[in-house]
Amino acid sequence: MKRILLSVFLIAVFAAYVAFHHESATTVYALPSLAGEKKIVPDGDSNGVRLDAVPGRPDAIPPRSFADGEYTGDAGVVYYGNVRVKALIQDGVLVALQFLEYPHHHPTSMVINTRAMPLLQAETIRTQDADVDIVSGATFTSLAFSDSLTSALSKAAKPR
């Protein structure tokens, strides 16, 4: 049961990154220690999304303790194909992901995978203590406008 939950969890967390995958379906990704330590898997794996190890918000990062071993997830469905990953856990920490299955035949994902993804970088967000002039981002005071925009895009949906 624990493995199933973990698999589902891993698919959810990394589904977004899968679309970014570049080359073969068996490239292993280096991942940060979720405890915020240095990268465990050495460099030289430049084809995937690079994950910089930084301390994340405690409530925004996944649980840190896993049972050691290799876990294969169920196939997750993204809109242009299936995704299946295998996760390697060492010392209770997720250290590598292997993509067993991912969509690389669909024209859309092909374009995305080959052109953009090797260059993207990932990180866990962390709060900054910054002295800034202006702030960008959704605010509660901009709720009215946001509602309008949301409804605009909702309305943009065509019946299928």
Added chain:
Amino acid sequence: MKQTRWIMGMPITVDIVDASATLDALDRVFSYFEYVDQKFSTFIDSSEISRINRGLLREDQYSDDMRQVLALCEQTKQESNGYFDIVDPTGKLDPSGLVKGWAIQNAADLLKSHGFRDFYVEASGDIQVHGHNAHGQPWRIGIRNPFNPDELIQSVEVCNRGVATSGTYYQGHHIYDPRHGRTSVRNIVSLTVIGPNVYQADRFATAAFAMSGNGIAFIENLDGFEGYMVDGHGLAVKTSGFDQYTRTGVLA
């Protein structure tokens, strides 16, 4: 000289650093936003867009600004492979997803044409900056934490750039993906785009947000644009050139 007013249902701030700044200049900018609101707001019955949607205006009666905005909407739809679409199922138009950035851009151009060099125009988090801040430094823009509006998760330094964030509240609203008929996009909560100007940054941030996880790839493939995307797990993905605008990138 800095002022914030509530127009178009949102706070709009204009800050002019130039010593020659006048209240009159600020007034002109705010008046422009009021003009845009009266023309494009779907919440105002007498607006041109509302009259178009009620069938009261023929196409040859549209104003020049309306023609321009509708043409830009169509162009953005093409450039975003259909992700940006202002037509609803009943055929009504709502260009507000594009008008905001367009209006900020025009307002900034208005200040530029009056000879101001150092200023910004901001409408609910979408920003056009010009020149430098009051300390003679590049404008520093913080990116808000989508999980906590009191916090920042990034800051960038820009001159003569537009910055726009498309986002949703963590537990709140979702932008609709018109191409796949989903109301809840795949758990992307915030997508910030830095572009050559706020009009460009805003329309592509909106379109990219509707693309969900693929949106950041869309931005990566646009020349002159950088992006910072945050998902529901607090993981961020940034484009390859994003760090040219961050302190981290400068120090690295």
